[in-house]
Amino acid sequence: MDNLLQKSKKILIYIIIAMLPVMTYINLFGKIKVNVSVADIFIGLLAIVTLLDFKNFSLRRNFPHWWYFAGLILWSIISNTIAYYNQNIVSGSILHTINELIKFAISGLYFYVGYNSFKDREDYKKVLRVWIYTAAVVSVIGIFVTINLYLGNMIQDGLFIHSDTGAKRLVGTLTDPNLAAAYLNLSFWISAMFYNVSESKVYKYFAIVACVLIFISMLLTQSRSGIISFIIGLLVFIAFKFHKIYKYLPIIIPFLFILYFGILNIDASYFDNSFYNSTVRRFEQVAEGTGEWEIRSNLSKAAFMMGKENFIFGVGRGNYVNNSKIYYEKIGIDTTSSSYEWNYGIKIPHNTYATFFAELGIIGLALFSVIFFMVGKKIIGSKNILFIAMLITYMVQAFAVNLENFRGIWFVLPFAVLVNGVEVATYNKLNENIDKRIFSRYAVTCIVMIFIAVIMLLDTAPKYSKPITLGVNPVVDYVDDVASDEEYILRYYIEGQAEEEDKPSSFIKVYAIDKDGQKGLIHEISHYNPKGYAYIPFIVPNHTRRIAIEAVGTSDEQKVIIKDVLLVNKNTGKADRLFADSKYLPNCIEGYLADIVFYKKKVEQDIDSYKLFANTFVTDDAEIETTTKQTILYFKGDKAINISDRILFLGAIKEKVDGNKIKITLKFKCIDKINKEYSLWLHAGVIDQGIVSESRKQYGFENWDHEFKIKTTEWQIGQIYDDTFEIEVNEGQYDMKFGFWNAKRGEKLYPMIYLGWTLFI
Secondary structure, three states: HHHHHHHHHHHHHHHHHOOOOOOOEEEEEOOOOEEEEOOOHHHHHHHHHHHHHHHHOHHHHOOOHHHHHHHHHHHHHHHHHHHHHOOOOOOOOOHHHHHHHHHHHHHHHHHHHHOOOOOOOHHHHHHHHHHHHHHHHHHHHHHHHHHHHHOOOOOOOOOOOOOOOOOOOOOOOOOOHHHHHHHHEEEEEEEEHHHHOOOOHHHHHHHHHHHHHHHHHHHOOOOOOHHHHHHHHHHHHHHHHHHHHHHHHHHHHHHHHHHHHHHHHHHHHHHHHHHHHHHHHHHHHHOOOOOHHHHHHHHHHHHHHHHHHHHOEEEEEEEOOOOOOOHHOOOOOOOOOOOOOHHOOOOOOOOOOHHHHHHHHHHHHHHHHHHHHHHHHHHHHHOOOOHHHHHHHHHHOOOOOOOOOOOHHHHHHHHHHHHHHOOOOOOOOOOOOEEEEHHHHHHHHHHHHHHHHHHHHHHHHHHHHHOOEEEEEEEEEEEEEOOOOOOOOOOEEEEEEEOOOOOOOEEEEEEEEEOOOEEEEEEEEHHHHHHHHEEEEEEEEOEEEEEEEEEOOOOOOOOOEEEEEEOOOOOEHHHEEOOOOOOOOHHHHHHOOOOOOOOOEEEEOOOOHHOOOOOOEEOOOEEEOOOOOOOEOOOOOEEEEEEEEEEEEEEEEEEOOOOOOOEEEEEEEEEOOOOOOEEEEEEEEEEEEHHOOOHOOOEEEOOOOOOOOOOHHOOOOEEEEEEEEEOOOOOEEEEEEEEEEEOOOEEEEOOOEEEEEEEEO
């Protein structure tokens, strides 16, 4: 019986490791949203098995750190009780307090399981092996889901597989990108530990593969706190181990170089720089102290102010949100603004230490920190650099994220205590004698890696240009050998803010230059407060030798930037880069490479990916676009679209009337009886909020909803109906989509139709 119970405990521990990152949300008592792991179920089963084997349980032997978690729970009860009777503190319900105490108890249980997870070297290796198998699977799932998001395949949230459809950040089987980053950070160092203790080459190679998968997954989380803490931990490791690893740096550095530029290359080729732009924006916020980073800094400031005013006991565990408003006001945040609730109203401090100080006072913060100082002292004494790097990684990330309830750290933390009493050092010894054959392989590998790195740099560099800041002095670039009488599209990214709401911040002008050097204006578009990609179509006039693109700001004070500029032939998809000043190459090298074929200045573009307004009709007997449960479908202009098996959409035409008036005609064919009356909703998004009409500025898009002149219930099968109407718009670019809507029942017909980007001038 005893043997069976011991085996059951081991199996349950392995299952807990495998299920630890598989997480979801539940509503506790139907009122409180709680982050839970599938491993919690098996923790309960392990507790039952432990009770059955209670005669072999010793608190001193199996859970000597029980006092730490008991102290946190006891102090939380004291703090929350005092807060409950303090009229100056807004206290949560008893259920809320119980929820917080349960979290500490769960953390204690994970610490207990980790402390009893191995007794010898072989057990230790098995625990590490199960962990990195799990981490590799989590990484693969996360990478697969995230890449599909970038490709436009929206994988819906399941019970245990999650996706961030907004920012497209890796979540995997966890519930938050920052939590995923914390798990991946631990997993990276655990993979390194497994490499260190493995004698088998197969296991060593698998540990390396796991590290690469984890590193890629870490980047895809776009977690600033996770990536920065990982880099700091890695630098600490390199500093301590430099005397042993310096000889591998000529291979490691080019490999990381290849990996970085490989990710950028894939992003530019398949994802339209969206991953790169999102990641850079997030780290720019850190450097500039703006955006989400500024919000999180303010959250921490408010928490420390709260802790100073409630120095001993804090405001009670879980009561930060209830009491934070007055502290936000003290640091100058407008709590009456429409953005307050979203940015601050329901947010925790995003700083583990500030949270404990605010909610449990200085004593609570000291209690929380003591275990890390105890463990830190042990691992520093043992000079186990992998554990030192792992602990530093966690403690740094805890400055920017609330990680006190992260199950992974409580499971792994006891390893640092246990590992000193277990013979875990690798048996492999480095041979310091230089073998000529090994040295030759090493040299060849270095040369090949450096060559691949150079090729990767040259292929990636032209895809990432520096943004140009526009001022009153115009910047101009030219494209030669353009085709007359053919349609071109000028595509560019522009972002900026006008000094005055009713005055443009910048102008983009397109000129045609003939063989005699005469210049004529083809197009001019103004921007007010743009942020996004613009698509400007135009026909090249006869006898044009070259095209000039001019970008100019209306002031040197306002910051307007333009980048990623392409002039695309719509018929061939061939595109020329303009204003190309590479982010990754100095100008002297870039100038030398400009005429080399490999350093691509001309690129291929998929025009359909631009999703432009087709401005055409198809015949009623045209091929019909196949739909497979899509809720929205882009009209390319070559096929009709079936709407709910009742209507065929045959296209749309726009015509300028006069002034700011545009006439739009949508063409439909009735293919089945329509028993309900539907109206048409038509919305147009913009990249430039300055062009939205006054009545719609608060919504940020135009709304041209209207009723049909002939009710849809009166449409006859086989008949074609034109829906013609006029709209009044400001000059600029609009992103249009429409659908059928029954207001009384709140019903829509699917798919909705995405008409795409169009320019009204």
